[in-house]
Each structure stands twice: as C-alpha cells, then as structure tokens.
Amino acid sequence: MSIVSKSTTRETIHLPLEILEKIAFNARDKLYTLMAASLVSKIWRAAFLRYIFDRAIFGMKHDFTHWQAVTLALPEVLNYLRDITFAPGVQFYAQSMARYHSRAEEFDEPVLTRKLADAASEYYKSLVDIALPPDIPLPIIPGAKRLTWATGFTQRMGRDMQTLTPATFRFLQSFPAVEVLSIEDEIPGEHVHDILCHFPLLKSFTWTRASVGRQLPGRRGFTSQFTAVLSHLEVLALNDPGAMVNPDPEYHYDWLVDMILSGDTPAPLREILIRVEQPFPFSVTAFARLLSAAAPTLQTLDIMLKPSIDKTFWKQVHSLTANAAFLALNKIKLAFPIDDWQDHDHERQWLTSVLVSISTAPNVTHIDIVYAIDRSSADLFTVLDFWEPVDPWEEFCNTLNARYPNLRTLRVGMAQQTTPGRNAKHVERNVLRALRPLKADVTVEWLEDEENY
Structure with a gap:
C-alpha cells in the first residue's frame, strides 16, 4: 500500500x-x-x-510597504497583479462597523450613531495616516488591468480629499496598462480628469456617484501636464451621478467627450450608459458629437433620466446626429421615474422624443422600458393611469414601427415595485393593451422586478 x-x-x-x-x-x-x-x-x-497575488487593496500605509516588499522579493508578482483597489480607510471603516454591530444591544439608536461616528472620526483615524497615498513608491506593475478608486471612506472618517498630491500621481503611474477604471466616489471632475490622463489604454470607464458641477475652489479648466486621449474606450458608464451643483454649461462633462474624441480615430465605443435623475451631464452639442462619433460601433444605449417637459434637448440631438447611421446599435434601454402628481402625457412624449432622436438604427432588435415609482404616495392607480391604453400610446407605437423596422422584443418593467402580486398583473394587462398598435412580429414582455435596475 x-x-x-x-x-x-x-x-x-x-x-x-x-x-x-x-x-x-x-x-x-x-x-x-x-x-x-x-x-x-x-x-x-x-x-x-x-x-x-492577483489582486491588491491599498487602504492604509502598511499596504504600500507590504506590496513594495512582496514585489521586491517576488518580481514575477508584477505580472500576476491584475486587480487593484485604492480605498483608503476601508479596513478601519470595516472595523468600526464591526464594533458598532457587536455592541448593538448596549445602546439605543441615537447613542449607537454617536458611538460609530466617534469611533470612525477620532479613534481609527488617529491610528494611521490614511490621506491620499503615502510617499512610498511602488514599482511599475504591468499586469494590472483593473483599477477601482473608492475614496469615500476618507470622507466618512472625517477626511476630505481636496487635492491629488505628487504621491497620488506616482501611485497612478505604477499601473500604465490599466484597461478598466471604476471610480466609486463623489469627487470633483478635475480629479477625475487628472486620473484618466494616466490611462491612455483604457477600454472601460465607470464613474459612480459623480456630481455634475462640483469644482475645486480657484481652479477653472484643466491644466494637467499629461496627455489626455481615451482613443481605445469601448464602455462609458456614468452611473447615478446625483445632483447637478451648477447647471451652467461650463460645468458639464464636455471635457470627457473631448478626451474620448481627441485621438486620430474615434474611440470604438460599444456601450454608453448614462443613469441620472438630474440635468444631463453633457451639453447637447457634446452629447451629439459623442453619439455621431460612436455611431459605427455603438451596440447598446442605456439612459436613465427624469423626463423633462422641454423636448428641445432631444430634438437638437436628432438634428445634430441626422447624418449618423447607427448600424451596429441593437439594444436601447430607457428608464425613468413616474411621479404621481404629473401629467403622464409628457412622460409618454419624452419616451417618444428620445427614441426619435436616434436618426437611423435599422438593426435595433431589443428595447427595454423601465419605470420607477418615485414617491411613497404613488400607488397602483398612478401606474394604471400611466399605462391607460388610449390614443397617446399610438404615437409611441407608430414611432417604434417606423424607426426600428427590425424590432423583435419590447420589454417593460417596473423597478421599486409598490404593487406586488395580483396588482402587478393589472399593470401588466394594461401594458399589453396599450402597446397593441405595435407590429405583429414584435413581442411584448413583462420584466420581473429583480431583472430591473
């Protein structure tokens, strides 16, 4: 044996x-x-x-010294590291939350809140300097393809990032081959611009919790010493940017469009995802430029926006992109909130105006429409009224029939569903009745709530 x-x-x-x-x-x-x-x-x-050694989290000073030592002892690790996360303070925040929950039975809610705040802002931040990153150089890590930037923990712990330091730039320069960048924080556009300048090979950029119009005091425009060209970008996602601080055109994210289109050839954008409930992050001119340049390659257009009574924006988009043919586009997704006090006619008209703004897209086969209940007072009757199967839906259906000849599936869903069970079936029946004018070869499907946003 x-x-x-x-x-x-x-x-x-x-x-x-x-x-x-x-x-x-x-x-x-x-x-x-x-x-x-x-x-x-x-x-x-x-x-x-x-x-x-395929991933590294940089959340405290020790992490920088640790990876400096690891890469020195094992040089092959430089090619193994693929996924980098920069989240200063994340470990301490997790520890403070653990302390908070472990002692939950000892305090009432107000005291718990104060205890957590004290632990986060006083005790933990005194243990180590978690400001943007320490002056500890890292070697070039050519294998790193994904970078997640999550600095929101510093704000929760009483530290606000007001500037990017030379140490920050040295840190970013350690990852020259990053292709996927995710920024999960509400930071000024100037910071995002300076971060993007380090990644000319970027293929996917997601910015969550961006705040349109937030600008650093005394700084106007962008004066980065780095070349800013994102000519390889395939996916652009501005996810839940939040409130626009200043609606003045100079505060839009038009500079991001300039970065994408500043190369000798247009970036091969396959997906544009913009989910906002406040004013649009781009001026109409910049957005039209982006769409026109992306027309040959764009496959998915995903927009969440609060409907506006003013249809001028989408009419101008249509006018400025009239010569663009979106031959690769095969899926459109539109999402919006329904308010119980509004006249639903303008919401229907908004849907139509967005779909009309895409001038030529003969190969679109799938369209999703997702609406959300925006107020707790909204109820079944609000939703049923929106989907009342009367004449206003004929214009919408006729638009789909004319603009999208190869449309095969129209999916409709309700996020934040407040009318579960039997009531949802009433809504589904109204949806199917309202969309009867669609061509016979278009299948209308009802999205379950978990399939939505």
Whole structure:
C-alpha cells in the first residue's frame, strides 16, 4: 500500500501545468488553499502564485510597504497583479462597523450613531495616516488591468480629499496598462480628469456617484501636464451621478467627450450608459458629437433620466446626429421615474422624443422600458393611469414601427415595485393593451422586478 501511495503522490506532484492551472483557477477564492498548494513544488508554485497575488487593496500605509516588499522579493508578482483597489480607510471603516454591530444591544439608536461616528472620526483615524497615498513608491506593475478608486471612506472618517498630491500621481503611474477604471466616489471632475490622463489604454470607464458641477475652489479648466486621449474606450458608464451643483454649461462633462474624441480615430465605443435623475451631464452639442462619433460601433444605449417637459434637448440631438447611421446599435434601454402628481402625457412624449432622436438604427432588435415609482404616495392607480391604453400610446407605437423596422422584443418593467402580486398583473394587462398598435412580429414582455435596475 505504501508503494502505491508514494507512486500516486509522485504522479500528483508532477501533474501537467495546464491541469494545475485549472485546479488553481477553481480554487482562486480560497487563499489558504492556494498558499498551501504553492508549497508542493516549483511547478505548483508557478501555477498557484498568479492567483495568490492577483489582486491588491491599498487602504492604509502598511499596504504600500507590504506590496513594495512582496514585489521586491517576488518580481514575477508584477505580472500576476491584475486587480487593484485604492480605498483608503476601508479596513478601519470595516472595523468600526464591526464594533458598532457587536455592541448593538448596549445602546439605543441615537447613542449607537454617536458611538460609530466617534469611533470612525477620532479613534481609527488617529491610528494611521490614511490621506491620499503615502510617499512610498511602488514599482511599475504591468499586469494590472483593473483599477477601482473608492475614496469615500476618507470622507466618512472625517477626511476630505481636496487635492491629488505628487504621491497620488506616482501611485497612478505604477499601473500604465490599466484597461478598466471604476471610480466609486463623489469627487470633483478635475480629479477625475487628472486620473484618466494616466490611462491612455483604457477600454472601460465607470464613474459612480459623480456630481455634475462640483469644482475645486480657484481652479477653472484643466491644466494637467499629461496627455489626455481615451482613443481605445469601448464602455462609458456614468452611473447615478446625483445632483447637478451648477447647471451652467461650463460645468458639464464636455471635457470627457473631448478626451474620448481627441485621438486620430474615434474611440470604438460599444456601450454608453448614462443613469441620472438630474440635468444631463453633457451639453447637447457634446452629447451629439459623442453619439455621431460612436455611431459605427455603438451596440447598446442605456439612459436613465427624469423626463423633462422641454423636448428641445432631444430634438437638437436628432438634428445634430441626422447624418449618423447607427448600424451596429441593437439594444436601447430607457428608464425613468413616474411621479404621481404629473401629467403622464409628457412622460409618454419624452419616451417618444428620445427614441426619435436616434436618426437611423435599422438593426435595433431589443428595447427595454423601465419605470420607477418615485414617491411613497404613488400607488397602483398612478401606474394604471400611466399605462391607460388610449390614443397617446399610438404615437409611441407608430414611432417604434417606423424607426426600428427590425424590432423583435419590447420589454417593460417596473423597478421599486409598490404593487406586488395580483396588482402587478393589472399593470401588466394594461401594458399589453396599450402597446397593441405595435407590429405583429414584435413581442411584448413583462420584466420581473429583480431583472430591473
């Protein structure tokens, strides 16, 4: 038995590298398993190290010294690191939340809130300097493809990021090959501009919790020393930007359009996602430029916006993009809130105006319409009134029939559903009745709530 066991062990140790890599991939979320397996042999180490060191979180000063030491001791790790997260203070915030919940039974709610605030703003921030990043240089990490920027924890702990320091720029320069950037924080547009300037190979950019119009005191325009060209961008997502601080045109994100279109050839945008409830983040001219340039490659257009009685914006978009043919576009998704005090005619007209603004898109096969109940007082009757199957829906249906000849599926859904169960069936029936004027070969489907935003 012992001979068989030794033989089996030797065969296991000398598994082909491709088999080991599959084993490592399946165990990629089990750090201790990966670390133990890496000690078996040099071949096993080569297969498992890339999953042990595939991601790094920089949340405190120790993280910078740790990765500086790791990359010095194991240079091959520089090619293994794929996913970078910069989230100063995230560890301390997690610890403060753990303390908060562990002692929940000892205090009433007001005291709990104060205790959490005290722990976050006084105790934890005194342990280490979590300001933007420490002056600890990192080597160039060519394997890093994804960067997540989440600095909101500093604000929760009483630290507000007012500027990007030279140490910040050195940190960003460590990841020259980043292709996916996600900014999950409400920071000034100038900061975002300066961050983007470091990643000319960027293919996907998502900005969550952006605030249109937020500007640093005393700074106008962008004077970055870096070249700002995003000529490889394929996905642009402005997700829940929030309130516009200043609606003046100079505060729009038109500079972002300039960055995308400043290359010798237009960026190959495949997806544009803009989810806002306040004024649009781009001027009409800049948005029309973006759409026109993206027309040859754009496949998905996803817009969430509060309907406006003024249809001028979308009429101008249509006029400025009249010569663009969106031949690659195959999916459009529109989402908007329904208010119980509004005249629903303008919401229907808004839907139509957005769809009309796309001049030529013969290959669109799917359109999604998602609406949300915007007030707690909204009820079943508000929704039923919106979908009342009367003449106003004929214009909408006729627009779809004329503009999108290859449309095959129209999906309708309700997010933040306040009329579950049997009541939702009433809404679904009204939807199907309202959209009867659509062509016979268009299938109307009802989206379940969990499929929506």
